[in-house]
Amino acid sequence: METLQHLWPPVKLTLQLASVTTLTVLLVATPLAWWLARSKARGKEVVATIVSLPMVLPATVLGFYVLIALGPSGPGGRIANLWGARTLAFTFTGLVIGCIVSSLPTVVQPIRNAFEAIGDRPLEAAATLRASPWQAFWRVALPLASPGILSGAVLGFSHTVGNFGVVLMIGGNIPGRTRVMSTAIYDYVEAMKWDEANILAGGMVAFAFVVILSMILIEKRFARMRA
């Protein structure tokens, strides 16, 4: 068992990264999805397209731009200067930012669909019942869209756990700091440590299985509740 001790740091870091990323991405994705679902602005599909880009771009392209943005001459570097650091690249914060950008489309889509499925009527009803637009959002739209938000959260979490390319580009695979499960597996394979690679890879297969199954069950449950 002692030999497996060194497997724990990448697992722990992966879970931390996925949790922080999921919470943060929800804060960005929910208002964005609401705006995309409700706004009548002409440019909104352009915004939707930009948000979707990470879905089709190779991780290296995305990683490259995020790396530049986080680096010493990008906005990330200037932010890092606030606490005396040179760059956000190769840090945990940098990883979170990269993962937010790359998981945003996966999270926004189900939430936007859920908001669109609500339609105008419940919000009109809320308005006639004295709810301001802000209250209608919290008391009606958000609870009605909660299955979509839950789906978005689960997808965002698992997307981040499975992120390899972006994490490698901007994290640099530094043990204990930016080395997560997916990059650790890569290392173990390179070093021909098949046992370790096997355990981590098997763990991720099991994780993905649990995620997808629970998503299906959650959806079924909500469908029953609403019937």
Added chain:
Amino acid sequence: MSVGQTIRAAFRNELAGFTLDTAFEAPAKGVTALFGPSGCGKTTVIRCIAGLIRVKDGYCSIDGEVWQDRDGTFLPTHKRPQGYVFQEASLFPHLSVRKNLLFGAPKEKPKDRPQIDFDEVVDLLRVRHLLERPPGNLSGGERQRIGIGRALLTQPKLLLMDEPLSALDRKTKSEILPFIEKLRDHFAVPIFYITHDLTEVERLADQLVLLEKGHVVMAGSLAELESNPNSPLATSREAAVSLTGSVSSFDPQYGLLHLSVPGGVLTAPSPPAEINERRRLRILASDVSLAREYPGRSSILNVLPARVVTLKPLDPYESLVVVALGESGDGERLLSRMTRKSVEELELAEGLSVFAQVKYVALGAGRGEE
């Protein structure tokens, strides 16, 4: 009537070939029905009043409080003291019936009008047994009752009802109508009621706004429009007048209720009722015949002196005669539909004294004492 008790609305809008140009005012009391065929713009009008649609050229005020004006004044929907009942109840599926009912209930009591009490509404609409249930598996009629209760509990100054019965089947409709009658009589909230169904108008309305192709054809009290020979109501096959009578006595031997209306007393078979109770009566034009002399023994109980107000030929064979009850002809108006032959044989003319024989008087639900 002073301005303070009036609802005034005027909306003008042109949209893809449809011109909406409606202006009317109605007393802020009782039920005002907006009546017209589908596509006449009545839903647009009520949505404008609610602030759910904003047309530039619009005006709306109630009790002297301006909700919309042409200078850009526009109170957003959630700030208008209104209740709105949608065609489909549109309950919130994630909240229990109780939470749906209380969704828009203000924390503070209204200062300028009597409070509508939660328990009173729940009992009146008979939904107490449903309170803790989610609305998902309720019947259409139950949902609509909760939709009505939810709107009432916002303590509205005006209740807007957009065809609340049209999504329901016939049987459920007849279950809900008495509830709407009850709330009309029980709570002092003026109601704007949209419908394309004449029977709902006859049972519920006090005032009527007739809409056609986006325009107001006629507006006035129900009695006025029903007995106006130029209104489409009076010339229809089912033309009838709705009167309000107060119970003057009850004959237990035959189970007959005597109700006095301006200009006369009408008799109808009925279970006993309280003296002075107000009841709505409905008399079809085809159930009224006229005679020059007091008829002898007859199966018809209601024979009342009246005077001819107007005659209007409907087609080459039939005419509509409007009579006013009372020997001097200053009472309620009735319609009588008859053949041209009868009109000529009786030598009917305006101002002539006649006897109106009413074959059938339909009694509505009690309206309480006034």
